[in-house]
Each structure stands twice: as structure tokens, then as C-alpha cells.
Amino acid sequence: MKYWHIFRTILILSTLSPSLLYAHSVTYFVTEHQAEPLQIIDDTGQHLGIISDIVTSVLKGSTASAIPKAYPFKRMLHMMEKEKDGHWLSYGSPAWFNTSSVEVQNNRLSIHSLFDVSHLLLTETKAQFHFSRIEDLFGHTVITLKGFTYPGLDAYLASGQIAKIEVGSHKNALMALKARRGLAFVTMKNRALYTLKMSGKESHKYQFADFSSVIHSYPIHLAYSNGLPDDLIEMIESRILELKESGEIDAIIERYQH
Structure with a gap:
């Protein structure tokens, strides 16, 4: 009987659901310095931002907790691929799915979207540039973020x-x-508003134009690894609906826009 306590422990653990067994080790992948205000790392190393706050709210009160791991974007994709059968969360979009370089980020998305995003062209006010159609950019140079996908624009860049x-x-x-170095910066609307907010007194130096005629509005979802347990995902999906219906996601977004 001296080994009974060991056997009993093994028996108990074997009956627990995978999400409970591994609840303490769900990795939350964060992109360094490129995803503000979706993901922000402040000067103290604290993780903030729209997606980060949503993840915190989704897991609040559950047995699971997220452990942030921050990497440059391409390095993050490599780590996602390396750990694709492990237990991690991030965010993605079906609009990015057909791009091979970010396939792992968008292979298994939440059923329920979090919110929609649209894009803007950010230019200097003194440039006196007025955008109305894609041809207005022909022969010009735009500024983009390294490694990012721009549905609707990528074909013109490739050509x-x-x-x-x-x-x-x-x-x-x-x-x-x-x-x-470029005429305009192509960016998500929420990122443009946050960037201008953080630029403070210099915000008047910039103007933005709606770019939805080129990059159509698309949804943002949570992204799951292949190995994330189904019962944990079910809980997350239920919480996403609760946060949307209660208006909490809208409130989170508002915090980073004004």
C-alpha cells in the first residue's frame, strides 16, 4: 500500500480534462512593437492593448491563465509553427488565411469574431495628397509594416x-x-487613431483618408493552436459572446481610441 498515494494521484490526474491539466501553461503570443493598440508592452513590461485586454477578460474567473511570450512578428510565426500542437492563443483573421507566411496564425480561428477592422491611409498634411481611388497611388511609394498582409493591396505591390x-x-x-521616404502609411483605423493619439501635439501634422475601397473591412478573431483543448475553446467561445453582448469589447476598444 505504500505506493497507493502515488497511484491515486496518477488516477486523479488522468481523469481531469486536458484544459484543467494544462490551464496554467496557455501561451499567449504577442507581436513586439508592431501591433499597437491591439497588443502593447509598456515600459514596465506589462501587457496591455485591445486583444490582450480581451484575452484577460475571456479567461477571468476560469482555471486557465495566459502566459505572454513576445517576439518580433516573423519570429513569433516561427514559434507558433514550432509549437502548433501545444497550447497557445493569439489573434488572426480569415482575410489572412490564404497567405502562406501567416497560415499558422490563422489555421484555427475562433467561431465568433471579436470586432471588425478597416484601413486608412495616413499622410502628412503638408503633402496635400487626396485619395479617392487606387490609381491615385500608382507610381508612388507606400509605407507598410514588415511581414504584414494587406488584402486588396498586396497585388498592386507585387505588380x-x-x-x-x-x-x-x-x-x-x-x-x-x-x-x-513614402507618400502614405497603410494602417488599420484603430492603429492610426492610437498612433495619432500617442503623437500628442504633432497629430495635426497628419491626415488620414478612408482606404476601405481597397482593403475591405474584415473581422478579427482569436487564434488557437491545434492542440488547445476543445473544452477550453468552448469556454472561450462562450465568454466571447458574453463580452460582445455586454458591450465590454466595445468599451475595451474605446479605451485605446480616445
């Missing part, structure tokens, strides 16, 4: 009708605009 330079952050994008 050379529109040139691009890639930068590593929104801060660098504003610097590139100021240095006239």
Missing part, C-alpha cells in the same frame, strides 16, 4: 504599380513619412 518600404513599427512609419 510594382505601387512601391513600398517596410518598417518595424508605427513610430518608424511616422519617421519615414517625415523623411518623405
